[in-house]
Amino acid sequence: MTDMPNSRDRDLRRRAEAVIPGGMYGHQSVGLLPEDYPQYFASGEGAHLTDVDGRRYLDLMCAYGPNLFGYANPQIDAAYVRQLEKGDALTGPGPAMVELAEAFVAMVTHADWAMFCKNGTDATSMAMVTARAHTKRKTLVLAKGAYHGAAPWCTPRPTGTTAEDKANQVHCVYNDIASLEAAVAKAGDDIAAIFAAPFRHDAFIDQAAPDPAYARRARELADQTGALLVVDDVRGGLRVARDCSWSKLGVQPDLSTWGKCIANGHPISALLGNDKCRAAAASIYVTGSFWYAGAAMAASLETLKLVRETDYLERIEALGDKLRDGLAERAQAAGFGFRQTGPVTMPLFLFDDDRDLRKGFCWSSAMLERGVYVHPWHNMFLCAAMTEADIDAALDAAEGAFKVLKREAPTLGPVEKLAFLAG
Amino acid sequence: MTDMPNSRDRDLRRRAEAVIPGGMYGHQSVGLLPEDYPQYFASGEGAHLTDVDGRRYLDLMCAYGPNLFGYANPQIDAAYVRQLEKGDALTGPGPAMVELAEAFVAMVTHADWAMFCKNGTDATSMAMVTARAHTKRKTLVLAKGAYHGAAPWCTPRPTGTTAEDKANQVHCVYNDIASLEAAVAKAGDDIAAIFAAPFRHDAFIDQAAPDPAYARRARELADQTGALLVVDDVRGGLRVARDCSWSKLGVQPDLSTWGKCIANGHPISALLGNDKCRAAAASIYVTGSFWYAGAAMAASLETLKLVRETDYLERIEALGDKLRDGLAERAQAAGFGFRQTGPVTMPLFLFDDDRDLRKGFCWSSAMLERGVYVHPWHNMFLCAAMTEADIDAALDAAEGAFKVLKREAPTLGPVEKLAFLAG
Secondary structure (H helix, E strand, O other): OOOOOOHHHHHHHHHHHOOOOHHHHOOOOOOOOOOOOOOOOOEEOOOEEEEEOEEEEEEEOHHHHOOOOOOOHHHHHHHHHHEEEEEEOOOOHHHHHHHHHHHHHHHHHHHHHEEEEEOOHHHHHHHHHHOOOOOOEEEEEEEEOOOOOOOOOOOOOOOOOOOHHHHOEEEEOOOOOOHHHHHHHHHHHEEEEEEEEEOOOOOOOOOOOHHHHHHHHHHHHHHHHHEEEOOOOOOOOOOOOOOOOHHHHHHOEEEEEEEHHHHHHOOOOEEOHHHHHHHHHHHHOOOOOOOOOOOHHHHHHHHHHHHHOHHHHHHHHHHHHHHHHHHHHHHHHHOEEEEEEOOOOOOOEEOOOOOOOOOHHHHHHHHHOEEOOOOOOOOOOOOOOOOOHHHHHHHHHHHHHHHHHHHHHOOOOOOHHHHHHHH | OOOOOOOOHHHHHHHHHHHOOHHHHOOOOOOOOOOOOOOOOEEEEEOOEEEEOOOEEEEEEHHOOOOOOOEOOOOHHHHHHHHHOOOOOOOOHHHHHHHHHHHHHHOOOOOOOEEEOOOOHHHHHHHHHHHHHHHHHOOEEEEEOOOOOOOOOOOOOOOOOOOOHHOEEOOOOOOOHHHHHHHHHHHHEEEEEEEOOEEEOOOOOEOOOOOOHHHHHHHHHHHHHOOOOEEEOOOOOOOOEEEEEEEEHHHOOEEEOOHHEEEEEOOOOEEEEEEEHHHHHHHOOOOOOOOHHHHHHHHHHHHHHHHHHHHHHHHHHHHHHHHHHHHHHHHHHHOOOOEEOOOOOOOOOEEEEOOOOOHHHHHHHHHHOEEEEEEOOOOOOOOOOHHHHHHHHHHHHHHHHHHHHHHHHHOOOHHHHHHHHHO
């Protein structure tokens, strides 16, 4: 142990270097974050995280989405533990599986049925297989750069995958109707599905609300061609609506995929579908060792109860508005072009004229130092455990962070690890 | 509610018909089991299950593997709950991830590193991608009929998948050296990996121990061609050895995959590898929303502690021997050809002259009626919560069940739903 403020984090990273390839993997790696970001956390409570060196943060990442009602939410975790004591992974499911399917079908307009799995990628992969089984065709229409999971067919990094893994895919530009029409035309009579994120939430670029005309056109094209329309709500689900996110646009998909926060961080994801593709969903073989485990289902039932019975969404929207307005004001006062995009409940912040994110890194580090965990290039997530006081604290931190940035901006060097963004 | 003894199960199935495609999906569906098998369970404790209609069983399926130290094991579940209270899915991993990687590396001879995921299929898919990244080649050599998961590249039912999903695969016959050599030759200079189950544990057929010469030849061929050798220990792991299962043969793979019981039913799986393929594993993009959650890691640490510090394996082997010997004796006394295959800790029972399993179904139903849950065509699993008294009870039940079969055998009709087996 040293006297460095992050000595426990450094020590864990050193140990991990020995027993985990590259020291860390996947979306929670801090490899592409500023150097001072902690990799390891000791605990979470409500809207706050404590890292292994004892520093506490207001967490605007919410575990990359799973935290919707607060870390260690007593009501949801109690439901988990009660079911754990009765039985979790058994030789068959328990009543909670049926109750949870009923709860989703009652809540989500387009859904006539539900299937449960563990990863978001399980749900999107099942949507793909269901669409191919239903249509007896192969081609998927996807938006360029959209994230639908980390299996070989959809992973953003092709290393170790084959051309065949991504065969039968045609890409379009999100929100560009002509491009969508061209992609559907290119898929021709082999089209199985049109996949869509509820809004554009790609990393490193401004988020974009869905153009209602684009959403309606996707629905029309699916109907005309017999393809299934899939809305991938793994990331956006329950932070945009108490229904599939595109229901706000009056567009109902055939399939929707859910995960992350549907059990407030307990491991479960879901594929929901309508009657049109019920037989196809019943015909595919998908499974997992822990897919029928009851505890996460009990936690999801409790989460959906809070979704139905509380004003959580209106509250996080109001907090998100307050955060967005307050940041805009402070950025303007400091003289920065500061773009806030995405739903206010899932914001992403980017500075103007900041291709390699040197300003974003500097500002984010200054926020971190002031006790607010923000992400410089991935959308963030608000949760219902946040309070007005938390947002005030974030805004105070931001005022200080903009000052730091103003002072340091003229001398900031390039962010080597993000050099690819400038290329 | 009716007075039928399975009225709650029937009621749940009726409700599920409405909101789950086909009423149920995946490996825990009772669709291919005798009609009297319950689909829904209320609770599990130690080696016993209680179904939703209150009937209690000695459970020889152990949740299809996850139950190794008893359902609701107090020590393991307490570790889970302690970590849950501190933090489960957070914005980064906790120290438990490093500790668990260290524990696996210390326990498994071939392993220099570990990566954690949720499904067994995640681990086998990561093995495939790692092997392709390491070799910069594509072709996998797999044994015909071996189960390595339910993703499009490996699912046993092709509905909704494409020819491209299973491209770059060559098949051999398990334990047949000439067939393995031919498959490797066919893969030629494109070979990326040789996959192997630790023993042949395909459904519907006799299990088979690995021929040590086959295992050694697989290792040699991998070394000669530069391919990686993968042992898929998701199902067999920790019930054959306190190490990778092939370590008993003196054969060390490059990669091994683990899941099911490594946290005694809590949701976590793992890919372990050696230094040869560390860089490749670090180069791939794989992730999941709940992969870094601490509670299942804490439960796995406690499970591995019990693996290291108790005689669980010797005890379940002794119980397995007692069960196998006792069943053989009773089957012979009743005049049945009754084949018991696989490790004694993971047995499968098949009757001679029973192509559509009509004898197996009759006997299994009679066991179920006598309070012992057996599976007529899938390997079973013993757990450390079983006692000699449990095995005695199973043997008493078997004696009765053989009598029932003897009486009913002459008039048994075909099992329509297994007609495909006779084809």
